[in-house]
Amino acid sequence: MKIVILGSSGSVPTKDRNLPSIALCLSGEIILFDCGEGTQRQLMKYNLNPSKISKIFLSHLHLDHCLGVYGILETMNLINKDKKVVLFGPLGTKKMFQKYTNADIHEVNSKKIILKEKNYSFSSFKLKHNIPMCLGFVFKENNKIKFYENKAKAKGIIGPLFKEIEKKSKIKINNKLINLSDISYELKGKKIVYVSDTLPLKSTINNSKQADLLIHDSTYLSSLTAEAAKNYHSTAKQAAQIAKTAGVKQLLLFHISQRHKESKDLEYEARKIFKNSNCARDGMIVEI
Numbered sequence: 001m002k003i004v005i006l007g008s009s010g011s012v013p014t015k016d017r018n019l020p021s022i023a024l025c026l027s028g029e030i031i032l033f034d035c036g037e038g039t040q041r042q043l044m045k046y047n048l049n050p051s052k053i054s055k056i057f058l059s060h061l062h063l064d065h066c067l068g069v070y071g072i073l074e075t076m077n078l079i080n081k082d083k084k085v086v087l088f089g090p091l092g093t094k095k096m097f098q099k100y101t102n103a104d105i106h107e108v109n110s111k112k113i114i115l116k117e118k119n120y121s122f123s124s125f126k127l128k129h130n131i132p133m134c135l136g137f138v139f140k141e142n143n144k145i146k147f148y149e150n151k152a153k154a155k156g157i158i159g160p161l162f163k164e165i166e167k168k169s170k171i172k173i174n175n176k177l178i179n180l181s182d183i184s185y186e187l188k189g190k191k192i193v194y195v196s197d198t199l200p201l202k203s204t205i206n207n208s209k210q211a212d213l214l215i216h217d218s219t220y221l222s223s224l225t226a227e228a229a230k231n232y233h234s235t236a237k238q239a240a241q242i243a244k245t246a247g248v249k250q251l252l253l254f255h256i257s258q259r260h261k262e263s264k265d266l267e268y269e270a271r272k273i274f275k276n277s278n279c280a281r282d283g284m285i286v287e288i
C-alpha cells in the first residue's frame with residue numbers, strides 16, 4: 001500500500017511544502033486525507049491521476065485543509081460529469097460544497113465506523129483544535145486469507161476450489177474433509193491513523209493502538225510547546241510520545257510550521273522518544 005505526501009506544511013505554505021494533503025493509493029482508487037489549496041497540481045507533479053480520486057476525508061473546515069476540494073470538483077466535473085466524489089467532513093461540509101452535484105457529502109459526528117467497503121473500513125474520532133469540530137480518521141484494511149500453495153495443492157485444492165473453500169471454510173474432496181485453516185493463514189490488514197491539527201490526546205492513543213502508520217500533527221518543535229498549546233497543535237515530541245504509547249509501527253510528523261525549515265530537527269526530537277519517526281516531505285512515498 002502506497003501513501004504519497006502531497007502537502008506537508010502547516011497553515012502557511014512554503015516553497016518546499018504545499019498545504020496539507022495526503023494520498024492513500026489503493027487498487028484503482030485514490031483517497032485523500034485533507035485537500036489544501038493546490039492539491040490538484042501536487043497530484044500531477046507526483047504522477048497521480050486526479051480522476052482516480054474516489055473519496056476525500058476532511059479533518060476540519062479551516063481553509064488550509066479544504067480549499068483544494070473546489071478545484072478538484074470543478075475539474076472532475078469537466079472530465080466526467082457522471083463521476084461522484086464521496087466527501088466526508090464535519091458539520092458544515094454540506095453547506096460549504098452544496099453547489100457541487102458531483103460531490104456525495106457525508107457529515108460525520110461520531111467515532112463509529114463511517115464507511116465500510118469490501119476490502120476496508122474508515123472510522124473517525126474527535127480531535128481538540130480551535131474550531132468546534134476537528135476529526136481524526138482511522139483506515140483499517142480487512143484481514144486477508146493467504147494460502148500455503150503447496151499444502152493446498154497437495155490436498156487437491158486447485159482453480160475455483162480456492163474461492164470455494166475461502167467462502168465455505170471447509171470442503172470435501174474425494175470424501176476427505178479439508179479445513180481452510182489447514183491450508184491457509186490470516187494476514188492482518190493494515191491500519192493507518194490520520195491526526196491533523198490537535199492538542200495531544202488520550203483518545204488518539206486509544207485509536208492508534210498497533211497502527212502500521214500514525215500521521216500526526218507536529219507543527220512545532222518542543223521549544224515552542226507553549227505556542228503549540230495556545231494554537232491547539234502538537235509538537236514533534238508530543239507526537240512521538242503518542243506513537244510510543246500506542247505501539248505503532250511508524251510515525252510520520254506532519255503539518256510542519258513554516259518556522260521550522262529543517263525536517264531533520266523535528267526528526268531528531270521525535271526519534272529520541274520513538275525511533276521510527278520520519279518527517280513528511282512533499283512528494284515523499286511511504287510504503288506499508
Ligand SMILES: [Zn+2]
Pocket residue numbers: 010011020062064065197255
Ligand atoms: Zn492546519
Ligand SMILES: [Zn+2]
Pocket residue numbers: 060062129197
Ligand atoms: Zn486548523
